[in-house]
Amino acid sequence: MSKSLGNVIDPLHVIEGITLDGLHATLAAGNLDAKEVARAKAGQATDFPEGIEECGTDALRFALCAYTTQARDINLDIKRVVAYRHWCNKLYNAIRYASMNLPEDYVPPTDAAAREAGFVAGLPAPSRWLLSKLSVAAGTVVKAMEAYDFATATQKLYSFWQYELCDVYIELMKPVMALGDDVPEQAAAKRGTRDALWLALDAGLRLLHPFM
Incomplete structure (x- = not known):
């Protein structure tokens, strides 16, 4: 995962849910340059075209525990959390x-x-x-x-x-x-x-x- 690709997920966005526009706004408030922001927005639009549904803490916690067979970095599938x-x-x-x-x-x-x-x-x-x-x-x-x-x-x-x-x-x-x-x-x-x-x-x- 990479912030410049827009696929780094904030746990709060999974718990509380967020729209695609909201995801874009978090990029604008970050420290990426304009080219990286544009690239990250395109990545978010591909990965989360409808934004991220509100999943709550229980579903996220259970999903993360289920992913513990992976390495240090987790390739989290939001659909699985949903x-x-x-x-x-x-x-x-x-x-x-x-x-x-x-x-x-x-x-x-x-x-x-x-x-x-x-x-x-x-x-x-x-x-x-x-x-x-x-x-x-x-x-x-x-x-x-x-x-x-x-x-x-x-x-x-x-x-x-x-x-x-x-x-x-x-x-x-x-x-x-x-x-x-x-x-x-x-x-x-x-x-x-x-x-x-x-x-x-x-x-x-x-x-x-x-x-x-």
Whole structure:
């Protein structure tokens, strides 16, 4: 990256967003000569024709951690940061869905209860599947964090939340949540589904905490 090419990115521009005209204005306020300013403006117009979208701190932080496999200089793709911003919205919607489907009198399983041998065995098959994926994700993330391998940690967190929790489990649980509570088997299925969701969200958010 080079300032004279106009492709050096100010983190605040990614966090808060900026128009193309705003990017041009930052060049005019700098110390480049007229020829370099013209060259940099052309580069900005090519790289950011619509400016830079507001992405927020969480998306930028997560993206930078995901890029830690690169050398000292990071070739940051703004589209990837924007994708993480949309992903943050997906996480919010997952939490919102959970809050709508966990009644006010819901009591989540304690850590001791969740560790009991018969707890997981008594859950519906999709719930057992989710908790197995959670266990794998947690193990991978903890091991990666201990090795300062932030790229692997972020990749595994993204995969768990996006593909296993949101795309699969939440979609599978929607028809279960539509069941009535008057049939004991259906009520038990709903309870087990809620318990697995709560455990996955609780652990998933704890794993995300260092990044967001």
